[in-house]
Amino acid sequence: KDQVGLKLGPFELFDLTALDVSHPVMESIYNQYYQEPRYRPSVITAQRLAGGVVGKKVGEGFYTYVDGKAAVASEPPVPEVQEFPPVWVSPRASRRLELLQLLKDLGATIETGASPSPQALTLVAPLGFDVTTVAVVERLDPARTVGIDMLFDDAATKRRVLATNPATRSDMRDAAHALFAKDGKAVSVIRDSGGFVTQRVVANIVNIAADMCQQRVCTPQDLDIAVTLGLGYPVGPLALGDKLGPTNVLEVLFNLQTVYGDPRYRPSPWLRRRGAIGLSLLQTED
Known part of the structure; x- marks a missing residue:
């Protein structure tokens, strides 16, 4: 959230909604789309749900809560370096x-x-x-x-x-x-990670938003409005993709596929086509 400017990070959001709500929703979407890899839930959320570690309402989720407040670990100290290398x-x-x-x-x-x-x-x-x-x-x-x-x-x-x-x-x-x-x-x-953290999260968000437009679930404008009002994002996913550059988002996704071999990173045609010809991700067809 510190890199993107979001009010909540993904794990804070999971804890707020609670895994006994969010994980069944993710499973439902995954199955309704006939196991589309982009929507595959994480085994981590399934394991935590099975263990009853569902979020803020029970005092234990990805964070531990004391009197309703998350116990956040302090920043690790900055190493002391006497002489910096070139x-x-x-x-x-x-x-x-x-x-x-x-x-x-x-x-x-x-x-x-x-x-x-x-x-x-x-x-x-x-x-x-x-x-x-x-x-x-x-x-x-x-x-x-x-x-x-x-x-x-x-x-x-x-x-x-x-x-x-x-x-x-x-x-x-x-x-x-x-x-x-x-x-x-x-x-x-x-530790080493394809797409670091933010690249992987943001590219997936933009890609799924683009695919929803490709399927005509909603208009690009309605999607961005729903996300900004419903989740408090500073901008919608498609506007964020435009800000970062659709070709940059595509590069992240293509390279993540190379590193992990996972089809969940397969770019949506909406994103791929608009990135290829230099259009905004909010651009619809006549």
Whole structure:
């Protein structure tokens, strides 16, 4: 929610609605669409429902609740780094110019060579791919490679998300964490994940919204209005897809399919066609 600007994160929303309500709804939709992979419920919600850990109303869900308030873990401390390594940014990084400017503002020493020096912290900013895949494809040393999610404009977010890969050295991880926290913005460091966290969640939301329009469940305008009023989103899913760029959302989905081989990330024809010819996702056909 800190990257997108939502009032509630997905797990807060699950806890609020309660899994004894939301999981049967997800199962019903999945079965009504003859097991369409895009609507497949998570085994995690099924397990938690079976264990009675359904949400806020019972005091225990994805969060623990005391007097109706979620007990949220404090932010992990920022590592202390005495000397920062130079930073090399992949030429294929998304929002590369913005990332380079951010690094300058944070006081980083930036390498400009065609490849990183043996001392450099190597930064990648993929869309959909995991850090491991990028390191292999670009022939980077995985031990010094860290990913950063740049799908959203950094200035518009309250949190930066970094990802390591299984080989990332702890000193490189800590250096990246400390560097991106120098201006006081919150930083989360996650394990390797295709699409980080936000990319995967947002791309799925946009894709399902596009598919609903493809099926003529509702008009694009009605869908966005329903989501903004019903869920409190700052903008509707289709407007969000336009803001991020339909081609960027498509890249996330295509690359997630490559990483995971999961058909749930199959792009909707509505999204694919409008992205291919440069139309708004709100554009209807005459």
